[in-house]
Amino acid sequence: MLLIRCPYCGLRPEVEFSYGGEAHISRPEDPNALNDEEWGDFLFMRANQKGAFRERWVHTHGCRRWFNVLRDTSSHEIHATYEVGAPKPDVPGAAKPVRKPRARKSAKP
Amino acid sequence: MADITTDAKALRVSPLEVIGHRMVATSSPRVTINEIPFETQIGLRGDASKAAFNRAVKSALGVAPPKEACTAVEAGDRRILWLGPDEWLAVAPDDTGADLLGKLEGPVAKAGGAAIDLTANRTVIVVSGPDARGVLEKGCLHDLHPRAFPTGRVVGTLLAKSQIFLEKTGDKPETFRLYVRASFARHLAEWLIDAAAEFAA
Numbered sequence: 044m045l046l047i048r049c050p051y052c053g054l055r056p057e058v059e060f061s062y063g064g065e066a067h068i069s070r071p072e073d074p075n076a077l078n079d080e081e082w083g084d085f086l087f088m089r090a091n092q093k094g095a096f097r098e099r100w101v102h103t104h105g106c107r108r109w110f111n112v113l114r115d116t117s118s119h120e121i122h123a124t125y126e127v128g129a130p131k132p133d134v135p136g137a138a139k140p141v142r143k144p145r146a147r148k149s150a151k152p
Numbered sequence: 153m154a155d156i157t158t159d160a161k162a163l164r165v166s167p168l169e170v171i172g173h174r175m176v177a178t179s180s181p182r183v184t185i186n187e188i189p190f191e192t193q194i195g196l197r198g199d200a201s202k203a204a205f206n207r208a209v210k211s212a213l214g215v216a217p218p219k220e221a222c223t224a225v226e227a228g229d230r231r232i233l234w235l236g237p238d239e240w241l242a243v244a245p246d247d248t249g250a251d252l253l254g255k256l257e258g259p260v261a262k263a264g265g266a267a268i269d270l271t272a273n274r275t276v277i278v279v280s281g282p283d284a285r286g287v288l289e290k291g292c293l294h295d296l297h298p299r300a301f302p303t304g305r306v307v308g309t310l311l312a313k314s315q316i317f318l319e320k321t322g323d324k325p326e327t328f329r330l331y332v333r334a335s336f337a338r339h340l341a342e343w344l345i346d347a348a349a350e351f352a353a
Contacts, residue, residue: 051221051237052307056293059309104315105308106221106236 045119049102050110050126063099065089066111067131093117095134100124166190167275167337174345182351183281185344191276192249193331194256196232196240198265208259212252213242224306224319233306233319233331241270241317241331274317275337279344280327283351288318288328290347298323312343 045057071077071085090096096116101109113122113132123132157163166189168175175185196217198205206216215227217240224233233241244252249271256267279287285296291312295301306319317331332340 053221055309058293102308104310106239107308108236 045121047100047112047121048124049105049108050124050129051106051108052102055102055105059102059104060100061103063101063109066097066099095122097131164190167334168277168341171338171341171345175341178345178348178352180348180352181281182283183279183287183348185341185348186278186280187337187341188276188278188329190246190271192242192244192246192252193270193274194242194244194249194252195268195270196242196256196260196265197238197267198260198263199238202263204263205260205265208256208263208265209240209242211259212255213244222307223304224321225304226321231319233317235306235308235317242267243276243331272334274331274333277330277332277337277341277344278327279330279348280322281325281351283348284326284328286351287344287347291343292318294318296320296328298326312340314340316340 046054047057047060048054049060068085068089071081074082077085093116096114098112098114099109100112101107110124110126111129111131112124113134114120115122122135125132166187168187169189172187175187179185196209198209198217200206200217200219209232210216213227213230213232215225215230215232217232218225218234220234221237222234224231230242230244233243235241242252242256249269253267253269260267288311289296292309294307294309301320303320303323306317308315308317310316311318311330311332314332314336316336319329319331321327321329330340
């Protein structure tokens with residue numbers, strides 16, 4: 044079981060949390076301006092990253108707040124957790140920043 | 153014609169009334185399990201950095217909401233539990249709800265928050281005694297040792313797969329208050345009875 048550090052409550056067991064998928068995906072500001080493919084990209088296409096990955100979690104059974112986790116998807120190591128809206132922490136020891144998912148024409152990161 | 157009781161208090165049934173006698177039967181000097189039914193519970197939302205919000209809560213309950221995460225404060229027979237960065241649960245004895253809510257609603261709303269009566273949402277189970285920790289540790293993933301879980305600490309967590317707020321209210325003997333949703337209360341109480349059986353004299 045993972046131990047996840049909730050930014051509000053501290054270190055807690057994984058069962059208290061629920062997963063929310065990839066983080067930092069903004070809803071397009073003008074959905075009507077998008078064609079079907081772009082809208083499909085926004086809805087369904089995710090990076091499926093191997094390695095350091097920014098994702099959303101919610102402390103369902105604790106404080107019920109959403110926050111972001113920087114987790115390595117191959118080793119499960121959690122590099123950092125941070126509040127929604129807080130600056131993104133860097134990947135420790137990484138020479139280059141987290142690889143961007145495939146470019147979305149509409150959504151700004 | 154027979155008298156019809158119109159007194160709602162005489163008619164109400166707490167979630168664990170039907171198995172209260174079994175909780176008593178399982179209790180021993182090592183661990184006791186009791187329900188405290190009908191405790192007034194008021195959900196508080198607001199910004200604790202606002203003086204007006206703190207004042208509103210303090211004037212009604214006698215104490216301001218705790219700012220430190222996962223802590224509870226006590227003022228006489230009232231307590232305020234930290235549930236989240238902008239969320240608290242005020243707990244007071246039965247029968248004080250209407251009065252408290254009257255005092256809280258207006259001033260808290262003016263301070264940009266909300267006070268809502270949640271009394272029927274959860275019931276309170278008190279587990280107390282030298283083996284109380286041993287009983288809870290069978291189904292709780294938290295370290296309940298006093299060095300990690302001192303008196304005054306409150307966490308939202310799972311016990312026997314039920315969501316609870318677990319509050320430690322005393323050290324001698326170790327006493328825990330479990331705030332469990334009414335619909336999960338029976339399951340949790342049955343689980344506690346089973347877990348406590350081995351400690352019975």
